[in-house]
Amino acid sequence: MNEMPSIEQAKDMTESKISANKVQVFYGENHAIKDVDIEIQPRSVTSFIGPSGCGKSTFLRTINRMNDTIDICRVEGSIKIDNEDIYDPKVDPVQLRAKVGMVFQKPNPFPKSIYDNIAYGPRIHGLARNKAELDDIVSSSLQKAGLWEEVKNRLDEPGTGMSGGQQQRLCIARAIAVSPEVILMDEPCSALDPIATAKVEELIDELRENYTIVIVTHSMQQAARVSQRTAFFHLGVLVEEGLTEDIFTNPKDKRTQDYITGRFG
Amino acid sequence: MPLFWLILIVLAIAAVGYVLGRSRAMSSAGGELSALHSLPSYYGTNVAMKVVVPAFLLLIVWLLAQPFYVNSVISGMIPETSIEEGSSRGLVIAEVRRAARGLDNAVASGAMTEEFASNARADIADVSARLKDAGQIVTTQITQPILLAAQRYRVLNSTGNWIMSVVVILVALFGAFWALRETNAEFRARNVVEKGVKAILIAAASIAILTTIGIVLSLVFNTWEFFRLYPASDFFFGLTWSPSFSGRGSSSQLGILPLLWGTFYISIVALVVAVPIGLFAAVYLSEYASPKVRAVAKPLLEVLAGIPTIVYGLFALLTVGPLLLSVFGNEGLGIMQAGTAVMTAGLVMGIMLIPFVSSLSDDIINAVPQAMRDGSYGLGATKSETVRQVILPAALPGIVGAILLAASRAIGETMIVVLGAGAAARLSLNPFEAMTTVTAKIVSQLTGDADFASPVALVAFALGMTLFVITLGLNIVALYIVRKYREQYD
Numbered sequence: 001m002n003e004m005p006s007i008e009q010a011k012d013m014t015e016s017k018i019s020a021n022k023v024q025v026f027y028g029e030n031h032a033i034k035d036v037d038i039e040i041q042p043r044s045v046t047s048f049i050g051p052s053g054c055g056k057s058t059f060l061r062t063i064n065r066m067n068d069t070i071d072i073c074r075v076e077g078s079i080k081i082d083n084e085d086i087y088d089p090k091v092d093p094v095q096l097r098a099k100v101g102m103v104f105q106k107p108n109p110f111p112k113s114i115y116d117n118i119a120y121g122p123r124i125h126g127l128a129r130n131k132a133e134l135d136d137i138v139s140s141s142l143q144k145a146g147l148w149e150e151v152k153n154r155l156d157e158p159g160t161g162m163s164g165g166q167q168q169r170l171c172i173a174r175a176i177a178v179s180p181e182v183i184l185m186d187e188p189c190s191a192l193d194p195i196a197t198a199k200v201e202e203l204i205d206e207l208r209e210n211y212t213i214v215i216v217t218h219s220m221q222q223a224a225r226v227s228q229r230t231a232f233f234h235l236g237v238l239v240e241e242g243l244t245e246d247i248f249t250n251p252k253d254k255r256t257q258d259y260i261t262g263r264f265g
Numbered sequence: 266m267p268l269f270w271l272i273l274i275v276l277a278i279a280a281v282g283y284v285l286g287r288s289r290a291m292s293s294a295g296g297e298l299s300a301l302h303s304l305p306s307y308y309g310t311n312v313a314m315k316v317v318v319p320a321f322l323l324l325i326v327w328l329l330a331q332p333f334y335v336n337s338v339i340s341g342m343i344p345e346t347s348i349e350e351g352s353s354r355g356l357v358i359a360e361v362r363r364a365a366r367g368l369d370n371a372v373a374s375g376a377m378t379e380e381f382a383s384n385a386r387a388d389i390a391d392v393s394a395r396l397k398d399a400g401q402i403v404t405t406q407i408t409q410p411i412l413l414a415a416q417r418y419r420v421l422n423s424t425g426n427w428i429m430s431v432v433v434i435l436v437a438l439f440g441a442f443w444a445l446r447e448t449n450a451e452f453r454a455r456n457v458v459e460k461g462v463k464a465i466l467i468a469a470a471s472i473a474i475l476t477t478i479g480i481v482l483s484l485v486f487n488t489w490e491f492f493r494l495y496p497a498s499d500f501f502f503g504l505t506w507s508p509s510f511s512g513r514g515s516s517s518q519l520g521i522l523p524l525l526w527g528t529f530y531i532s533i534v535a536l537v538v539a540v541p542i543g544l545f546a547a548v549y550l551s552e553y554a555s556p557k558v559r560a561v562a563k564p565l566l567e568v569l570a571g572i573p574t575i576v577y578g579l580f581a582l583l584t585v586g587p588l589l590l591s592v593f594g595n596e597g598l599g600i601m602q603a604g605t606a607v608m609t610a611g612l613v614m615g616i617m618l619i620p621f622v623s624s625l626s627d628d629i630i631n632a633v634p635q636a637m638r639d640g641s642y643g644l645g646a647t648k649s650e651t652v653r654q655v656i657l658p659a660a661l662p663g664i665v666g667a668i669l670l671a672a673s674r675a676i677g678e679t680m681i682v683v684l685g686a687g688a689a690a691r692l693s694l695n696p697f698e699a700m701t702t703v704t705a706k707i708v709s710q711l712t713g714d715a716d717f718a719s720p721v722a723l724v725a726f727a728l729g730m731t732l733f734v735i736t737l738g739l740n741i742v743a744l745y746i747v748r749k750y751r752e753q754y755d
Contacts, residue, residue, distance in 0.1 A: 069642055071555060098645030108636035111659045120654065121644040171640065178644055 017042035017182065017212040018063060023077035025058055025067065025236075032058050036077075036238045038231060045204060045213045047223035047244070050233035051264065056216045059233070060184050063214065064100035065093040081182065098125055100182040101175030106191050107167035109159030109174075114151050117159040117170055118142060121178035137177055145173035146203050165196025169203060176207075183207065185215040189222065201226050220260055224248055232256045271324070271430050275437045279316040282441040286312030286448050294450040303455035311454045312444040314461045320437040327429045335421045342414045357411070364415035365422075367396045383416055484733060487726035495519060495720040500727060506690035508710065508721045519724045521731060523690040527700035528732075531611045531686055532675035534696060538615025540668055543622025548652055550623070551630040563627070570620040574680040581613040581685030593697050601697035603687065608696045610685035614678055618671045625670065629663035630656060662746050669743035673736040679704040703728050 016039035025033035033055045040046050048056035058067070065086060067073040078085050086096055098121070109117050118138040121127075128134035138155070142148040147169045151162075159170050168188055175183055185204070189197040204213060204226050217223050223230050224244060231241040232253075240247060240256045251257045258264055290308035294300040301308075336358060343357055368382045377395050389412055448454070492500070495517075503520020546566060550559055586604025589612075593601035601608075633656050641651040657664070679702075687699025688709065710725040 064643070066639070066643065069638075094645050094647050096645075097643060102639075102643035104636060104639055104643070106636055108634070108640040110637060110640065110655050120641070120646075124644070124646050124650055124654075174640075174644065 015042075016040060018079065018081050018214075019083075020059075020062075020079045021077055023059070023062060023075065023079060025055070025062060026074040026076075027070075028072040032236050033062070034236045038238060038241055040212065040214060041229065042212045043208060043210070044229065045208050045215060045227040046229045046231065047227035048214065048216045048231050048233060049218075049220060049223050049259075050239075051259065052218075054233040055236040056231075056233040057186050059238075060186055060214060060216050061102075063182070063184055064097045064102055066097070066102065068093050098178045099180055100184060101178065101180035103168070103171050103175055103183065103185040103188045105187040107164055107171050109162070109167050109170050111158060111160055113156045114159050114162070114170065115155040118174055118177045121174060125178055127178065141173040141177040144176050144207070145169045146199070146206070147173055163196070165192050165199055168192060168196070168200055172200070172203060172207075176211075180211065182212045182214065185213065187216050187218060190218060197222075220248070232259060234259070268328075271433060272321075274434060275317060275320045275324075278320075278434070278437045278441055279313040282312035282316045282444065283309035285441075285445055286310075289445060289448045290450070290452075290454070293448065300450050302451055302453050303458075307454040307458050308448050308452070310458050311452075311461075312441055312448070314458065315440040315444040316437045317440075318461070318465075319440050320433050323436050324429070324433050327433070331422070331425045331429070335418060335425065338421060339414050339418055342417060343410055361411055361414040361418055364396075364411055365418040368415060368419060371396055383419065481733070484726055484730045487723055488730045490718075491720060491723035491727045494723065500724070504692065506706070508724070517721055517724075519720065521703070521728065523692050524701060524703045524706055524728065525731075526692050527607070527682075527686065527690065528676055528702040528704070530607050530696065530700060531614065531682060531702060532672060534607060534611025535614035535618055535675045536668065536672055538612055539618035539622050539671060542615075543619045543671075544626055544664065546619065546623040547626035547630055548657075551627050552648060552652055552656070563624075567620050567624055569616070570624070572617070574617065574678065575684075577613050577617050578680040578684035581609050581681055585609050585613055586685065589697070600695065603699060605685055605687035605699050606697045607686060607700050610682045611696070613685055614675055614681050617678070617681065618675060621671045621674060622667055625667035626660070626664050629660045629667065632663070633659045662749060666743040666747035669739050669746070673739040673743070676739070677704060677732065677736055679708060683708060703732050707732075 018038075018040040020036055020038045023033055023036040024031065036059055048060060050056045061067045062075050062079060063081075063086075067075060075087060079087060081096075081100065085091070110120060112120070115138055118141050119128075119134055122134060122137050128137055139148060139152075142151060147166065150166060151157075151170075159167065162170060168191075172183070172185075172188070188204075189200050192200065201222065204215065207213060208228075215223075215227065227244050229242065230244040230247040232239045232247065232251075232255075234255050240251060240253045242252075247256065248260055251260060287305045287309035290301060290303075290305050291298075298305070339358060339361055340354060343354065343361075368377075371377050372379055372382050381395075389409060392412060500519055500521055502522065503518060504522055505518040505520050506523045508517045508519060550563055550566075554562060582604070586606070586609045589606065589609055590601055590604045591597060593599075593608075595602075637655050637659060638651055641655045646654070682702045682705045686701055686705065688701050688705065689699045690701050690706070691698065693700065707725045707728050710722055710728070
């Protein structure tokens with residue numbers, strides 16, 4: 001393949017924000033993810049669904065190399081963000097994680113004030129030159145996360161004292177504050193009640209304008225509500241990927257159909 | 266009957282009771298296990314429990330009470346006239362006891378017959394001579410009242426022991442009969458055993474607590490005695506420590522401040538050594554070390570905690586002291602006079618405290634939820650940023666608690682300072698001078714040959730009490746902080 005890539009291919013490559021090619025993940029001897037190929041579109045929400053233990057969270061964590069913190073975990077294949085291989089030795093995983101933010105299953109605000117929770121990332125990466133700029137980042141992040149009105153008068157109170165839903169939106173605001181391009185969400189609503197869930201979902205829908213969002217969820221309704229594209233994982237294999245409507249109304253694979261109709265999982 | 270046999274007999278009754286109880290329960294249910302309320306072994310345990318517990322309780326109470334009773338009887342037998350000038354009733358009773366033991370041993374070795382030993386009209390000179398022949402030590406000449414009292418003492422003790430044996434065995438048997446009588450299929454042996462277990466556990470816990478109270482009380486009474494002989498204000502605010510052992514210590518100056526200063530100075534040096542090293546070691550072990558390194562390094566570090574403090578003291582005296590002297594002594598900087606100094610004791614004590622700080626901090630750092638680390642790494646923080654800005658602040662209250670516990674260990678430490686810090690009580694800022702601590706002085710006040718009723722000896726209790734109050738305060742603050750921290754993540 002010495003010739004130049006065709007215009008068609010080049011266009012395709014610029015279009016997808018994240019592109020994974022033959023990704024394998026091993027936990028020691030256990031082959032957790034097998035041959036996953038996926039293209040994730042920019043400025044859209046992609047959801048990963050599948051039964052427990054199917055590898056969707058594991059795959060999500062390969063996208064910002066969070067698996068590096070686990071000693072026995074090994075990743076093969078290539079994952080490119082903006083056409084750059086993130087597993088290239090030249091890439092600093094710490095820098096990568098500033099670009100690819102993450103929101104976790106359980107809200108995990110630091111035991112600091114609301115202000116310091118948001119300011120944590122910008123301070124580490126030196127995003128603000130002075131206090132005024134930092135104040136701006138904090139307020140705009142909280143505004144984008146739809147939390148500003150609720151907390152603007154109590155920024156110096158501890159983040160751990162908020163309700164579960166507020167804490168999760170605080171964590172989203174914290175991720176936004178380092179101006180990432182991609183936000184990964186690992187079952188962000190599984191610890192929240194329906195009303196808090198609705199707020200977070202609304203927020204995800206708004207964030208789509210500026211960020212590429214990948215969300216792992218156990219709730220098929222949630223996937224249907226918030227995402228444009230859906231990927232179905234089963235036993236470490238990416239079974240099917242496509243437009244959310246197509247996956248839910250017209251699945252091509254028997255396993256996908258069984259899962260979304262509630263026959264297993 | 267020797268105590269050993271008595272205990273064996275009670276245990277044998279319990280064992281027989283266990284077997285009987287079990288089989289009686291089985292037969293009352295007609296051999297049908299499902300008809301029993303509890304498993305057969307519970308019926309057996311119920312019987313054994315009711316044999317052992319009351320019998321042993323009685324035994325313990327009897328053993329504690331009998332000497333009191335015998336002493337009071339003996340004490341009444343001794344007329345005022347036979348107590349010599351300058352002696353006391355207590356000394357005479359001790360003499361009686363020694364004579365009685367001499368008679369016992371003489372009979373046991375065959376030097377005199379039982380009748381001779383208990384003959385009230387025996388010739389005193391003959392008894393004394395025979396006792397001496399039998400190799401028994403009798404200090405002064407045995408007098409008639411002492412011999413009579415000693416004979417009475419022997420009789421009281423031996424009958425007491427016999428009655429005790431009989432009563433204890435009767436109680437054990439009664440317990441067995443009582444428990445066997447109530448054994449039938451409906452009897453809720455399981456619940457009764459459960460209650461018994463609870464009672465035994467409560468008893469164990471109360472013994473520990475009562476002992477603490479006992480220790481405190483013994484300190485309080487002696488401290489009180491000391492303050493009657495020596496003014497409290499001079500003790501707490503005096504700047505000089507110079508006990509004088511002559512003339513019942515009346516010219517002593519017993520100010521605690523130089524000792525407290527030495528204690529705190531050495532403790533501070535120790536903490537300055539132990540806290541950073543221990544904390545960094547804990548951070549390395551819990552955050553950076555691979556599981557393999559951790560599995561080896563953590564136990565190795567904790568070996569330090571198992572070294573007896575006297576060995577640390579030798580290390581201070583023989584290695585660290587001379588080493589420091591060669592650098593700071595007359596051949597070096599010239600600010601250190603001798604190997605024993607605040608610095609020597611402080612450094613070695615710091616080494617002793619490293620595993621204490623590191624293992625407590627390690628536990629506390631591990632208790633910080635993984636979600637905190639994930640959150641920080643997920644924002645692009647490095648390991649040291651995460652440790653510094655998220656983990657340590659979250660673990661801080663617990664670490665402060667660990668440091669306070671280490672501080673109270675340092676304040677109460679004795680052997681290292683006895684060997685490493687010197688014996689001079691002085692108020693000085695130079696860490697290369699010899700100083701001494703409260704604990705070291707308690708040792709030297711009580712190991713001398715001072716009269717036990719003089720302020721010079723009694724001051725040890727006041728020192729101990731002061732130390733106890735300080736470390737108790739530190740421990741309470743530390744536990745309060747640690748507990749408050751625990752609530753944060755539960």
